[in-house]
Amino acid sequence: MYTAFTVDVNTVYKETAIKLHSTMSLARKAYHHGELRESLLESAEALLEQDGPAGLSLRKVGRQLGVTPGAPYRHFEDKDALLAALATEGFRKLRAAMLATQEGAADGQERLRRAGVGYLQFASAHPELFRLMFGWMPARDVPELCDAGDAAFAALEGILKGCDEEGLLSRSVNEAGLLVWSAVHGAAFLTIDDRLKLSEPAPDAECVLNLLHDGLWSGIGRH
Amino acid sequence: MYTAFTVDVNTVYKETAIKLHSTMSLARKAYHHGELRESLLESAEALLEQDGPAGLSLRKVGRQLGVTPGAPYRHFEDKDALLAALATEGFRKLRAAMLATQEGAADGQERLRRAGVGYLQFASAHPELFRLMFGWMPARDVPELCDAGDAAFAALEGILKGCDEEGLLSRSVNEAGLLVWSAVHGAAFLTIDDRLKLSEPAPDAECVLNLLHDGLWSGIGRH
DNA sequence: TGTACATCAGTGAACGCGCGTTCACTGATGTAC
DNA sequence: TGTACATCAGTGAACGCGCGTTCACTGATGTAC
Secondary structure (H helix, E strand, C coil), X not given: CHHHHHHHHHHHCCCCCCCCCCCCCCCCCCXXXXXXXXXXXXXXXXXXXXHCHHXXXXXXXXXXXXXXXXXXXXXXXXXXXXXXXXXXXXXXHHHHHHHCCCCCCCCHHHHHHHHHHHHHHHHHHCHHXXXXXXXXXXXXXXXXXXXXXXXXXXXXHHHHHHHHHCCCECCCHHHHHXXXXXXXXXXXXXXXXXXXXXXXXXXXXXXXXXXXXXXXXXXXXXX | CHHHHHHHHHHHCCCCCCCCCCCCXXXXXXXXXXXXXXXXXXXXXXXXXXXXXXXXXXXXXXXHCCCCCCHHXXXXXXXXXXXXXXXXXXXXXXXXXXXXXXXXXXXXXXXXXXXXXXHHHHHHHCHHXXXXXXXXXXXXXXXXXXXXXXXXXXXXXXXXXXXXXXXXXXXXXXXXXXXXXXXXXXXXXXXXXXXXXXXXXXXXXXXXXXHHHHHHHHCCXXX
């Protein structure tokens, strides 16, 4: 029984990258990794953020996990499937980021502001993933991926509908949505491409979004 | 003298992809291409738009031009240099697109609108190039490329300054710039990623931009 | 509780591929006299 | 105008590389009895 070694292994090898699990943990190397699918996704995202999309290869991900080149194929049909799973997870996280701080918001306007901050923070935290999600997704039509993308957009739409019901909007939900989404999405890209030199040091997500929010809400024109 | 064949060649081989030039043109195959640098850039952009960044290789570009794999190295130090040149040219075209229809505009507001339309049209016409310009540029700091990018931004800034001098703006040029650029940039990405399902068929650049413009100028909130 | 066995999740070697890049070369161009 | 020659812009063969993917295999797991 390998499990007999659990304790020693945990202390002796904790400095190695090998992750130990209660049900497997063993001397040096597990034949069965145990959570390879999750680990692949994690490693792939780390690699993506580090080297960009061109630097992401299945072999590298496997290598980083101490696993054979063929191993990932037990969990993903091919490389594209891994990327799709990555993007899908990304959309879920993006949605979660928008909705994370909704509680306790006074009104629709404040809910919208908070969702925008979440959007920008997500993009800043995962720039390459964000690019992958938006630049690459249309190529493949994976239902799961599309659903996750739609759900993220639906979160924004829901908040705007709330605004509308509260009588806050001067135009249709669709028009307001186009404007709001464009502005936040554009700001996200400009931020991760480091094209915003508004101040030194670079302004954080909340600050950028407050500027956007004020401008969007009341316009840039003199009335 | 090969030039003696010019006329015949032009008629006989016009169906082949070989481009003939007054100073070289010859039987079937020129040793010296004549305009290889320009041709490489053209072919590379076509390939980029067709297959995306992953599908762009120097060898393919050369092949498409009927030239040896080594030939491009007479004109570009390496692949990155070609990409940088492509992006540089892209920023020049983007700037030109923004400024192309400025003449005859009644005021700053109209100038801003037209610049926005140009921006959107450029992105629609060259989606992959647009992505390359914005996603990839920060990696390398090629002075020419940075200059071209700055010049494009400066065009927008100039128009906004004009608006400011005409007393049209309710906020600073910097704040208005962040908002306007974000909105148009975001709309550009959403457009090329085909995420805007406002209407069927998809709205054109002018239409999307008019919506943005109205919203930006007067805000989405009820006053 | 123990044993047999189907299933699962890895191994590791191999495949063919297209890529970026180098290099010694050669044909074409253009310039000096 | 003609000739010699330096320079330029190609050739084509070769290099090593890392990649995605396949495949027969085997160790580990979990389930039925």
